[in-house]
Amino acid sequence: MRRDLEKKVRRIDKATDDLRVREKDSDSLKLEENVFDVPTLKNLYNLSRKGIIEAMGGSISTGKEANVFHADGSERELAIKIYRINTSTFKAMEAYITKDPRFVNIRPKKRDIVFAWTRKEFQNLKRARSAGIRAPEPIITEKNILIMEFMGENEVPFPLLKNVALDKEEGQRIYHIIVEYMRLLNTEAKLVHADLSEYNILIDPKDLSPVFIDMGQSVTLEHPNAREFLHRDVLNILRYFSRFGIKESPEELLSKIKAK
Ligand SMILES: Nc1ncnc2c1ncn2[C@@H]1O[C@H](COP(=O)(O)OP(=O)(O)OP(=O)(O)O)[C@@H](O)[C@H]1O
Numbered sequence: 001m002r003r004d005l006e007k008k009v010r011r012i013d014k015a016t017d018d019l020r021v022r023e024k025d026s027d028s029l030k031l032e033e034n035v036f037d038v039p040t041l042k043n044l045y046n047l048s049r050k051g052i053i054e055a056m057g058g059s060i061s062t063g064k065e066a067n068v069f070h071a072d073g074s075e076r077e078l079a080i081k082i083y084r085i086n087t088s089t090f091k092a093m094e095a096y097i098t099k100d101p102r103f104v105n106i107r108p109k110k111r112d113i114v115f116a117w118t119r120k121e122f123q124n125l126k127r128a129r130s131a132g133i134r135a136p137e138p139i140i141t142e143k144n145i146l147i148m149e150f151m152g153e154n155e156v157p158f159p160l161l162k163n164v165a166l167d168k169e170e171g172q173r174i175y176h177i178i179v180e181y182m183r184l185l186n187t188e189a190k191l192v193h194a195d196l197s198e199y200n201i202l203i204d205p206k207d208l209s210p211v212f213i214d215m216g217q218s219v220t221l222e223h224p225n226a227r228e229f230l231h232r233d234v235l236n237i238l239r240y241f242s243r244f245g246i247k248e249s250p251e252e253l254l255s256k257i258k259a260k
């Protein structure tokens with residue numbers, strides 16, 4: 001037993017070392033202690049052995065369901081989203097997954113639901129991009145880890161829409177692109193984002209172009225709650241953009257973005 005334990009500890013030490021986890025400040029260290037449980041650490045280590053991750057960077061975000069980290073890849077910067085197995089919103093996740101026709105055969109065990117959720121976000125991002133929407137390119141998933149293109153530069157992520165100061169003209173320009181993305185998501189990708197708001201849209205400061213993120217909860221049009229989710233997305237977007245003089249009604253916006 002003791003030998004086993006020693007071996008295990010050595011393996012973890014080595015994995016940590018190989019990942020060259022940068023110890024930026026005590027806060028991110030504490031966070032990493034929480035997120036990097038042994039299986040996650042092992043999976044990160046496997047991803048580094050495959051050459052996908054070259055070095056783990058600092059924490060970008062600590063959310064309700066997942067933590068997002070910066071990392072260096074072999075050619076470009078990466079964002080690493082690690083879903084927590086013991087997420088507080090697990091019950092909601094389960095309802096989303098079990099009603100999604102693409103995931104009917106998933107065994108309803110907690111970790112399996114979280115792994116399916118991770119794969120679902122990968123697929124949703126891919127479908128959104130194929131439809132012409134700007135979203136991070138998903139690269140690979142491994143259990144509860146999603147690796148994707150880092151939307152930002154030099155370890156600095158693009159700001160959230162809610163944190164960008166815009167004048168009326170800029171706000172309206174961004175609104176029209178978002179409407180076009182919502183239309184493409186519906187008519188081409190046949191998806192509803194289901195958590196679309198100023199919190200899940202990044203803005204590229206170079207050209208003020210919007211980037212959709214956070215698509216774990218996105219559902220196909222067949223999902224029983226798809227209409228309700230779409231309606232909620234529409235209300236969120238109209239609420240936010242009313243400050244830039246957008247006065248469309250929910251029905252007007254819906255008619256622009258819905259599949260005929
Ligand atoms: N590909 C990416 N590139 C750069 N930053 C990213 C990327 N993906 C996510 N982020 C950053 O991490 C944050 C959290 O990501 P995301 O919204 O996908 O996770 P979340 O679990 O929904 O978080 P929350 O529970 O807070 O909503 C984003 O607000 C964004 O700042």
Ligand SMILES: [Mg+2]
Pocket residue numbers: 063199200214
């Ligand atoms: Mg989010």
